[in-house]
Amino acid sequence: MRPYIPKPTFAFCHSLLASRLLPSSAAAAPRPLLAVQALLTTAGLLPRHPELSLLALNSLLRALARRAASPSHPRLALALLRLMLSPASPLPAPDHLSFPFALSAAAALDGPDTPGAGAQLHALLRKGALFPADHYVTTALLQLYAPRPELARRVFDELPRREAIHYDLVIGAYARAGMAAEGLAVFRAMFADGVAPDAVVLTTAIAACAQAGARECGAWVHRYVERAAPELLGDAFVGSALVSMYAKCGCLEEAVRVFDGMPERNEYVWGTMVGAFAVHGMAAQAIACLERMAREDGVWPDGVAVLGALSACAHAGKVEDGLRLLKEMRRRYGVAPGHEHYSCTVDMLCRVGRLEDAVGLIRTMPMTPLASVWGSVLAGCRSCGNVDLAEVAARELEKLGAGADEGVYVQLSNIYLDANRKDDARRVRKLIGSRGFKKVPAYSAVEVDGEVASFVADDQAHPRRFEIWEVLQLLAHQMGQKPVNEEETLIAFL
Numbered sequence: 001m002r003p004y005i006p007k008p009t010f011a012f013c014h015s016l017l018a019s020r021l022l023p024s025s026a027a028a029a030p031r032p033l034l035a036v037q038a039l040l041t042t043a044g045l046l047p048r049h050p051e052l053s054l055l056a057l058n059s060l061l062r063a064l065a066r067r068a069a070s071p072s073h074p075r076l077a078l079a080l081l082r083l084m085l086s087p088a089s090p091l092p093a094p095d096h097l098s099f100p101f102a103l104s105a106a107a108a109l110d111g112p113d114t115p116g117a118g119a120q121l122h123a124l125l126r127k128g129a130l131f132p133a134d135h136y137v138t139t140a141l142l143q144l145y146a147p148r149p150e151l152a153r154r155v156f157d158e159l160p161r162r163e164a165i166h167y168d169l170v171i172g173a174y175a176r177a178g179m180a181a182e183g184l185a186v187f188r189a190m191f192a193d194g195v196a197p198d199a200v201v202l203t204t205a206i207a208a209c210a211q212a213g214a215r216e217c218g219a220w221v222h223r224y225v226e227r228a229a230p231e232l233l234g235d236a237f238v239g240s241a242l243v244s245m246y247a248k249c250g251c252l253e254e255a256v257r258v259f260d261g262m263p264e265r266n267e268y269v270w271g272t273m274v275g276a277f278a279v280h281g282m283a284a285q286a287i288a289c290l291e292r293m294a295r296e297d298g299v300w301p302d303g304v305a306v307l308g309a310l311s312a313c314a315h316a317g318k319v320e321d322g323l324r325l326l327k328e329m330r331r332r333y334g335v336a337p338g339h340e341h342y343s344c345t346v347d348m349l350c351r352v353g354r355l356e357d358a359v360g361l362i363r364t365m366p367m368t369p370l371a372s373v374w375g376s377v378l379a380g381c382r383s384c385g386n387v388d389l390a391e392v393a394a395r396e397l398e399k400l401g402a403g404a405d406e407g408v409y410v411q412l413s414n415i416y417l418d419a420n421r422k423d424d425a426r427r428v429r430k431l432i433g434s435r436g437f438k439k440v441p442a443y444s445a446v447e448v449d450g451e452v453a454s455f456v457a458d459d460q461a462h463p464r465r466f467e468i469w470e471v472l473q474l475l476a477h478q479m480g481q482k483p484v485n486e487e488e489t490l491i492a493f494l
Contacts, residue, residue, distance in 0.1 A: 054092040057084060061101035065108070074105035078117055096130055100140035107144045118144045132158050142169040149173040149182070156186075162193060168201040171208055180212035181454075196228075199235050206241035215249035218242070222258075234263045240272040247276030267299050274301075274308035283321055286312035290333065301333045307340055314348035322348050339365075343372040350380025355389060371400045378408065382415045390415045406432055 057080065064077035081102045084094045094102075099121065106117040122141060125131040132138050138159055145152040152173045156166060167190045174183030187205040190197060197205070202225060209218035222242055225232050232238045239262045246255035255276045262269060270293045277286035286309040293299045306329050313322030326345050329335050342365050349358040358377060362369050374396040381390035394412045409432050416425035444455050459465060 054095060058097050061098055065101045065104040074108040077102060077105035096134045096137060099125060099130060100136045103140040103144050132160060139165055142166060146173045149177045149179060162195060164195060164198045164201050168204050171204045175208040175211055180208040183208045184214060184217055199232050199238050203237045203241045206245050210245035210248045213249060218245040236266055236269050240269050243272045243276055247279050252280050265297050267302050270299055271305040271308060274305045278308045278312035278315060281312060281315035283312040283316040283318040303335050303338055306333060306335050307344060310341060310344040314344055314351060317352055319348055319352055339367050339370060346373050347376035350376045353384050355380055355384055355386055371397055378411050382411060385418055387415055387419050
């Protein structure tokens with residue numbers, strides 16, 4: 001019969017292992033893994049209780065993988081796994097629960113373009129038949145490859161049995177990479193595979209619809225929830241995703257209807273509704289929500305909700321309302337202004353050409369202004385033709401490390417051109433070329449018959465570019481005419 005090990009002793013073993021393997025500095029413990037075997041033996045786990053030793057090591061792997069604030073912690077997790085894999089080691093071999101923690105550590109270390117440790121673990125898991133058979137391993141692999149959706153999709157396609165979490169991870173990976181349409185294709189395939197989406201998958205899919213501007217697809221998801229799982233309409237995340245999706249797709253009335261129909265609304269839901277009004281520049285309604293929260297649901301605004309109201313003021317040009325809100329937000333709502341609130345207010349002032357007031361507000365900020373603040377100033381300088389302040393903003397952005405963004409120099413070059421300072425503009429353009437900057441082009445998206453089409457300016461590779469050019473020529477011709485009345489305009493357009 002195995003001797004009983006009290007829980008306090010077992011917990012003490014865990015904390016002792018963690019204290020030895022999580023040094024405050026690399027110099028404090030140059031070879032911390034040497035203590036593992038001794039500690040397990042001293043605690044009575046080796047050699048009499050190998051299963052408890054494995055449990056302790058898995059707990060330690062988990063703690064190390066989650067301490068990603070320091071790169072040494074995930075490295076220690078992988079080093080511990082190598083020790084467990086070694087045939088010469090007396091430690092127990094890792095099981096199917098060990099590898100997900102190791103994959104989390106690899107995800108913390110690998111970059112999006114250098115999946116070194118993660119790729120090695122993937123190969124090891126394939127060789128050991130844990131992939132694609134084990135649920136925990138496959139889920140951890142999808143999380144590892146989330147920054148690279150093409151690799152996540154490859155793992156997904158190899159799964160013999162897919163669950164809702166697998167679809168969610170792939171849809172989210174596509175959406176974060178700006179490939180929302182591909183993510184929605186995976187969501188549609190989910191129904192063909194006979195897998196019912198849960199609240200998490202629905203939230204991710206609705207967010208992808210909002211990103212792609214796929215209103216019809218988002219409305220279909222809404223109808224599906226109403227029919228198959230109406231209780232989820234009261235879920236804070238599903239409901240908020242629907243509100244945000246409808247607002248971003250231009251259907252504010254539908255967003256309000258979903259919001260009003262929710263049985264319980266917390267600060268997150270209210271913040272989403274404030275953001276919906278902000279998207280449409282409805283400052284009065286957004287600020288009114290801050291007062292309605294406490295009156296209707298007993299909820300106080302947080303920093304996100306106040307930021308949404310400030311953004312609404314910026315979009316609507318309600319400068320005085322925005323300045324008043326920034327000044328009174330601490331007293332009225334108990335929310336201290338953060339950098340994002342000051343940044344939004346600076347942007348609001350720059351939008352209406354009040355650059356001196358914006359600079360004055362920057363001087364009063366209790367924290368160091370970051371790139372978002374000076375970026376707003378630089379954008380405002382072009383509208384107002386203020387070259388001197390633009391040069392100051394560009395220098396501040398350079399100090400903050402934002403000089404690696406081509407957009408800063410393009411803005412400055414355009415400001416020089418507007419001021420007829422062609423030599424300075426040419427100098428900045430040469431700087432862009434010498435540093436090898438590459439700017440990702442912005443694009444527009446529109447949904448037609450359930451399919452999302454995207455366009456970039458002067459697109460020479462679009463498969464239907466000749467049709468697009470013909471329509472543009474037709475529209476240019478129509479706009480060049482001068483119709484007699486409104487009815488004639490409509491007939492000519494149709």
